[in-house]
Amino acid sequence: xSCCVPPAAFVESLAGGPNRGPSDNEVRLAxxxxxxxxxxxxxxxPSIHCGACIRTIETALxxxxxxxxxxxxxxxxxxxxxxxxxxxxxxxxHRMVELGYEPNIFSxxxxxxxxSFTGLVRALAVAAFCSMNIMMFSGSVxxxxxxxxxxxxxxxxxxLTLPALLYSGRVFYQSAWGALRSGRTNMDVPVTIGxxxxxxxxxxxxxxxxEQVYFDAVASLIFFLLIxxxxxxAMRERARNAVKxxxxxxxxxxxxxxxxxxxxxxxxAEIAPGSMIxxxxxxxxxxxxxxxxxxxxxDKSLLTGESLAEPVGPGQPVPAGALNLxxxxxxxxxxxxxxxxxxxxxxxxxxxxAGRNRYRRIADRAAAWYSPVxxxxxxxxxxxWMIANxxxxxxxxxxxxxxxITCPCALGLAVPMVQVMAAxxxxxxxxxxxxxxxxxxLAEIDTVIFxxxxxxxxxxxxxIASSGSVEALAMAASLAARSRHPYSLAIACSFxxxxxxxxxxxxxKPGLGIEARNDxxxxxxxxxxxxxxxxxxxxxxxxxxxxxxxxAFTFADQFRPHAAESVKTLLGEKLRVEILxxxxxxxxxxxxxxxxxxxxxxxxxxxxxxxxxxxxxxxHRVLMVGDGLNDTPAMARAHAxxxxxxxxxxxxxxxDLVFMKNDLxxxxxxxxxxxxANKLVRQNLALALLYxxxxxxxxxxxxxxxxxxxIAMSASSVVVVANSLRLGWRPLVRDEALSDLQDQTA
Numbered sequence: 001x002s003c004c005v006p007p008a009a010f011v012e013s014l015a016g017g018p019n020r021g022p023s024d025n026e027v028r029l030a031x032x033x034x035x036x037x038x039x040x041x042x043x044x045x046p047s048i049h050c051g052a053c054i055r056t057i058e059t060a061l062x063x064x065x066x067x068x069x070x071x072x073x074x075x076x077x078x079x080x081x082x083x084x085x086x087x088x089x090x091x092x093x094h095r096m097v098e099l100g101y102e103p104n105i106f107s108x109x110x111x112x113x114x115x116s117f118t119g120l121v122r123a124l125a126v127a128a129f130c131s132m133n134i135m136m137f138s139g140s141v142x143x144x145x146x147x148x149x150x151x152x153x154x155x156x157x158x159x160l161t162l163p164a165l166l167y168s169g170r171v172f173y174q175s176a177w178g179a180l181r182s183g184r185t186n187m188d189v190p191v192t193i194g195x196x197x198x199x200x201x202x203x204x205x206x207x208x209x210x211e212q213v214y215f216d217a218v219a220s221l222i223f224f225l226l227i228x229x230x231x232x233x234a235m236r237e238r239a240r241n242a243v244k245x246x247x248x249x250x251x252x253x254x255x256x257x258x259x260x261x262x263x264x265x266x267x268x269a270e271i272a273p274g275s276m277i278x279x280x281x282x283x284x285x286x287x288x289x290x291x292x293x294x295x296x297x298x299d300k301s302l303l304t305g306e307s308l309a310e311p312v313g314p315g316q317p318v319p320a321g322a323l324n325l326x327x328x329x330x331x332x333x334x335x336x337x338x339x340x341x342x343x344x345x346x347x348x349x350x351x352x353x354a355g356r357n358r359y360r361r362i363a364d365r366a367a368a369w370y371s372p373v374x375x376x377x378x379x380x381x382x383x384x385w386m387i388a389n390x391x392x393x394x395x396x397x398x399x400x401x402x403x404x405i406t407c408p409c410a411l412g413l414a415v416p417m418v419q420v421m422a423a424x425x426x427x428x429x430x431x432x433x434x435x436x437x438x439x440x441x442l443a444e445i446d447t448v449i450f451x452x453x454x455x456x457x458x459x460x461x462x463x464i465a466s467s468g469s470v471e472a473l474a475m476a477a478s479l480a481a482r483s484r485h486p487y488s489l490a491i492a493c494s495f496x497x498x499x500x501x502x503x504x505x506x507x508x509k510p511g512l513g514i515e516a517r518n519d520x521x522x523x524x525x526x527x528x529x530x531x532x533x534x535x536x537x538x539x540x541x542x543x544x545x546x547x548x549x550x551x552a553f554t555f556a557d558q559f560r561p562h563a564a565e566s567v568k569t570l571l572g573e574k575l576r577v578e579i580l581x582x583x584x585x586x587x588x589x590x591x592x593x594x595x596x597x598x599x600x601x602x603x604x605x606x607x608x609x610x611x612x613x614x615x616x617x618x619x620h621r622v623l624m625v626g627d628g629l630n631d632t633p634a635m636a637r638a639h640a641x642x643x644x645x646x647x648x649x650x651x652x653x654x655x656d657l658v659f660m661k662n663d664l665x666x667x668x669x670x671x672x673x674x675x676x677a678n679k680l681v682r683q684n685l686a687l688a689l690l691y692x693x694x695x696x697x698x699x700x701x702x703x704x705x706x707x708x709x710x711i712a713m714s715a716s717s718v719v720v721v722a723n724s725l726r727l728g729w730r731p732l733v734r735d736e737a738l739s740d741l742q743d744q745t746a
Contacts, residue, residue, distance in 0.1 A: 021093040030105045042106035043079040066090035100178020120230045123168040127223040130164040154206040157215040164219045190374040194403030217710030231416035254286040268337040279329045285322045289331035295510040296327035327510045378402045381700045405699045405709035414684035417724035422677035430661035438656030441640040443678035444621045451626035452581035457557040461490040468551025476543035483514045566664035567595045580608045608634035691716040
């Protein structure tokens with residue numbers, strides 16, 4: 001570092017550069033008007049990384065004049081602020097910069113990008129290289145090198161420590177400086193003080209040919225701390241941000257046909273309620289509206305979970321996000337982009353994500369007492385020894401030893417090491433963990449909510465032929481292959497055989513079925529009353545020739561493998577289990593009766609969300625298992641969430657865990673592993689606390705120097721790591737219980 005660089009500039013460089021952020025004009029231009037004199041701004045804040053960050057930012061912003069609401073989204077590293085419009089926006093950007101959280105204007109393209117993990121890995125690599133080489137040269141000193149040889153080796157160690165000190169250590173200096181600048185402390189403050197003091201004292205002792213230096217302690221301290229920080233960051237960054245995927249599901253625009261200058265494709269933001277838009281076959285409804293002309297069938301499974309397509313015609317309402325299956329429609333819009341069904345789902349999901357991100361992890365709660373205790377202990381040790389013998393060097397050495405021996409390496413490794421091992425066990429069981437904090441939440445659940453279609457069941461209708469010859473079933477399957485209706489696809493997959501039938505005049509009748517001609521005969525496949533009115537019985541779909549029935553079909557839901565065993569296991573664990581579904585109420589209640597649990601049907605996404613909200617308000621901790629767009633707000637609102645690998649992208653992104661195998665035993669398996677992991681985390685924290693309770697008095701008494709303190713600190717970290725590895729060494733009791741249950745069921 002050049003001697004011409006002012007100290008303030010150097011400190012600012014360690015803190016991440018000069019104060020920056022969008023200007024007031026940029027904030028105003030990027031904000032959205034909410035009405036009633038309110039505006040909303042969205043900021044991307046990459047430095048948000050824990051629950052303490054959430055509390056710090058929200059507390060500071062909520063206390064500012066002109067700001068009526070602030071909310072931090074941890075997984076999206078995003079801050080939402082609602083403020084009263086005036087001559088200029090409140091100085092919220094300046095306040096966040098003061099706190100050490102530099103904001104940028106949020107944009108969808110930048111959402112989810114995070115380069116800090118790469119920086120952590122590089123810092124860890126540099127610290128590892130420095131630590132190994134310093135240990136090699138220190139070994140020569142320990143072997144008996146003396147005099148000028150020892151001094152040269154010490155200076156080499158000092159040079160090797162500099163990259164770790166200046167480059168790898170920036171992670172802690174930036175955090176500590178941001179905390180101090182805002183008038184608070186965190187765990188990185190004593191770490192930074194210990195590192196700087198140990199290096200400074202070692203350089204002084206090297207300059208006066210002292211026998212003891214602690215460069216190895218400095219490098220090892222940085223290395224072990226970075227291991228925990230990198231593992232923790234890796235688990236946190238796998239957390240989902242489903243809002244971006246949900247927003248991208250909506251079409252970018254629509255074909256407006258009542259424009260003055262003729263039809264035009266316009267962005268959704270420019271289409272006002274009352275506009276006439278055209279929706280072709282295979283397109284999603286872009287905005288809420290009602291049908292003016294046309295007949296079709298809509299697939300609303302993404303919105304409601306209902307597996308059966310719904311016929312629509314003139315005068316009927318249609319929601320944004322539904323898929324138009326069989327006929328062109330003209331729609332009069334009844335809402336703009338911000339008031340559409342998809343927009344309401346985005347709002348629900350954002351609020352739910354932000355609410356769950358306020359959950360304080362065990363490590364965050366344990367860290368709350370760490371910084372003040374360590375600072376007080378080091379200060380007391382320094383003052384006590386200065387009073388006892390007046391030796392500044394000795395008092396400083398003991399204070400440094402206190403800071404190093406109480407370093408939060410073990411505390412920093414306690415949670416991420418267990419989470420990494422739990423993630424490995426879950427991966428072996430076919431379960432992917434997206435958010436490490438979810439393992440803690442999953443261990444706390446007392447209620448499990450299942451969606452039906454695509455979760456408890458496969459989501460595919462299973463056709464059962466109640467009548468019909470083999471030839472008739474093959475012809476029905478051949479005709480069904482010409483339709484996109486879910487029931488037609490099921491018939492085609494189950495009964496089709498070669499050779500195919502040469503159909504002519506194929507036409508799909510929205511809401512009724514499909515018809516075609518062959519050898520002068522009219523064949524129909526669809527509703528019984530339309531295909532063959534004389535058909536009696538419970539068949540919902542009939543294949544006919546000239547209105548005479550040839551084959552009849554009923555349909556049933558297919559349970560996922562081990563659905564009943566999984567529910568029985570959950571009930572055996574004294575967990576509350578129920579079904580929330582958008583399918584017909586009678587069907588859902590019947591499924592629930594077969595499994596011995598309660599079932600609620602005909603629910604909208606908001607209904608599921610509010611049901612879970614009510615359960616959480618009553619003190620329950622809910623696990624939501626779902627797969628569709630209609631489940632995502634409820635999954636984000638729940639204490640923890642899971643989705644099958646067959647779920648849509650947004651459903652997987654909204655879930656904390658995703659099970660890839662087509663087996664619902666993954667649910668109790670994941671809960672068992674999470675509970676075991678939770679026990680190990682608490683054991684690790686207890687070990688770290690016990691270590692500090694023993695080591696702290698020993699260090700204050702002056703029985704260890706910084707080097708021995710570093711060895712003790714490293715040993716405590718190794719103990720914590722070894723205890724975490726036990727999750728991978730022993731079989732889970734739950735594994736055996738599930739195997740026994742499956743054998744009994746078989």
